[in-house]
Amino acid sequence: MLPKAENQWTWEEAAHLLNRAGFGGNPREIGQLHAMGRYQAVEFLLKPAEPIDFLPAPEWTSPEERAEAARARFAAIRESRMAMKDMSAEAADRKRREIFQKFQQEERRQGLEAQGWWLDRMFRTQAPLREKMTLFWHDHFATSMQKVKEPSLLYGQNVTFREHALGNFKKLTHAMAQNPAMMLYLDLQTSKKGKPNENFAREVMELFTLGQGNYTEEDIRQAARAFTGYDINRFQGTVSHSKRNWDDGEKTFLGQKGKFDGDGIIDVIFQQPQAASYLAMKLWEYFAYENPPQAAVEDLAKTFRDGKFELVPLLREIFLSKEFYSPDCMANQIKSPVQFFIQMLKQLEVPSLPKGYALYVQSQLGQILFAPPNVAGWDWGKAWINTNTLLTRYQISGFLCKGNDSAPSREMGKVKGFGNGLQRMAEAAYAGPDYDALAPRAMREDVETMVDALIQRLFQRTLSGNVRERFIAYASEKKGVVFTNQEVAELLHLMMSTPHYQLT
Numbered sequence: 001m002l003p004k005a006e007n008q009w010t011w012e013e014a015a016h017l018l019n020r021a022g023f024g025g026n027p028r029e030i031g032q033l034h035a036m037g038r039y040q041a042v043e044f045l046l047k048p049a050e051p052i053d054f055l056p057a058p059e060w061t062s063p064e065e066r067a068e069a070a071r072a073r074f075a076a077i078r079e080s081r082m083a084m085k086d087m088s089a090e091a092a093d094r095k096r097r098e099i100f101q102k103f104q105q106e107e108r109r110q111g112l113e114a115q116g117w118w119l120d121r122m123f124r125t126q127a128p129l130r131e132k133m134t135l136f137w138h139d140h141f142a143t144s145m146q147k148v149k150e151p152s153l154l155y156g157q158n159v160t161f162r163e164h165a166l167g168n169f170k171k172l173t174h175a176m177a178q179n180p181a182m183m184l185y186l187d188l189q190t191s192k193k194g195k196p197n198e199n200f201a202r203e204v205m206e207l208f209t210l211g212q213g214n215y216t217e218e219d220i221r222q223a224a225r226a227f228t229g230y231d232i233n234r235f236q237g238t239v240s241h242s243k244r245n246w247d248d249g250e251k252t253f254l255g256q257k258g259k260f261d262g263d264g265i266i267d268v269i270f271q272q273p274q275a276a277s278y279l280a281m282k283l284w285e286y287f288a289y290e291n292p293p294q295a296a297v298e299d300l301a302k303t304f305r306d307g308k309f310e311l312v313p314l315l316r317e318i319f320l321s322k323e324f325y326s327p328d329c330m331a332n333q334i335k336s337p338v339q340f341f342i343q344m345l346k347q348l349e350v351p352s353l354p355k356g357y358a359l360y361v362q363s364q365l366g367q368i369l370f371a372p373p374n375v376a377g378w379d380w381g382k383a384w385i386n387t388n389t390l391l392t393r394y395q396i397s398g399f400l401c402k403g404n405d406s407a408p409s410r411e412m413g414k415v416k417g418f419g420n421g422l423q424r425m426a427e428a429a430y431a432g433p434d435y436d437a438l439a440p441r442a443m444r445e446d447v448e449t450m451v452d453a454l455i456q457r458l459f460q461r462t463l464s465g466n467v468r469e470r471f472i473a474y475a476s477e478k479k480g481v482v483f484t485n486q487e488v489a490e491l492l493h494l495m496m497s498t499p500h501y502q503l504t
Helices: 011-020 029-034 040-047 063-085 089-124 128-140 153-161 169-177 182-183 199-206 215-226 263-268 272-288 294-306 311-320 337-347 354-365 387-402 420-428 447-458 467-478 485-496
Strands: 230-233 237-240 251-254 256-258
Touching: 011 040, 011 182, 029 040, 040 311, 040 354, 063 089, 063 153, 063 420, 089 128, 089 256, 089 337, 089 354, 128 153, 128 272, 128 387, 153 182, 153 256, 169 199, 182 230, 182 237, 199 263, 215 251, 215 263, 272 294, 272 311, 294 311, 311 387, 337 354, 337 387, 354 387, 387 485, 447 467, 447 485
Parallel strands: none
Antiparallel strands: 230 237, 251 256
């Protein structure tokens, strides 16, 4: 077990826990967590009281709406085929494109609505660790709208991630093996006896459970035989297993023999020692830092294995460890786009999520929910930052600090799927933060006091070098008879437009 941190902790350590195990918070929220004490704060995050369905889902996600939409779609295709019999080839092709364009527009609308709904959950939730783990699983078991094409299936998968977010890794892996979105993404529904598809069999070991080098190509072929015979009901969004299409022959997999089906293969995988260490290391890197010492990984893996792949004991050990609060860990992680945006909104105490602008932000910064780039998910860490994305972060922070006057309307129009309606919504729905709450009038009388308060709010740590002095000099230069709201906004923007603010 990793050496534990002392129960006594600092306000800065509480902020660090809330940033990493959630999406940050304002000084009041950090103070509330700090007042709990380290151990109780960790338990508060691990055992959320908030109902999992606290935010209503879009109407089209209900089973009834999904079934009705599927019936309407099939009926439209059937009717169009009948009509096209009497058309010329050119007219029939035009009609076919019109129909599918209509379907694509609806899929895009639902996809954008799903993204906004999830971002709103992250912003509003009182169970931040559960939502942060849902994001982790979305990256770990990556599927994308581009291939799945059915937002309701991706929504259903998202619900499954959330239900298992703080549950059992093995049970979640079993669930993903029969998840419609995952099946469509990795072509598992095409895998039949005599013609197995190897996509899922490969990724379930390489990316989901064991990592490269812990299986052979023959193991992939044998596992693929076991993962045959699964079918998707498009009307209900459910999965069934056909014994007629399943290869019921004996397989030799990871040194074991048996007439394995998909569940049997996963059971064998979780008997391998690497199944515990692979995810333990990935979770440490997600919440702490990259390339941890091997001894630490072994300690975490033992906890995970002894706990039969329950996530709560593993996460508890991470968040209570001395190393999690070490200088190597604190303020050394580059914020992902989602973290950057949601944490900024919380620090600015914005009352509601500007949904239209949120959709613009994820597109511009390269982390579009429900659309990771490939089955390996997103590249994290330094991959989030380049010259273009850093400049865009500075522009985004300017808009959030100053409000509509800095809305990048022309740039928003260029985003694929970001039409004029969303553009207008983004610009009209956000007026900026409450400056009097962030920097009360009395505080503005003393520039150093105001700067220190804003540093604590935005950075939650002492800034190195002459950074603080630069902020004070800027504020002193700006100050006239009174320090206006516009000047507060400009000071906030300056602070957020620094390399230091990109770290959490």
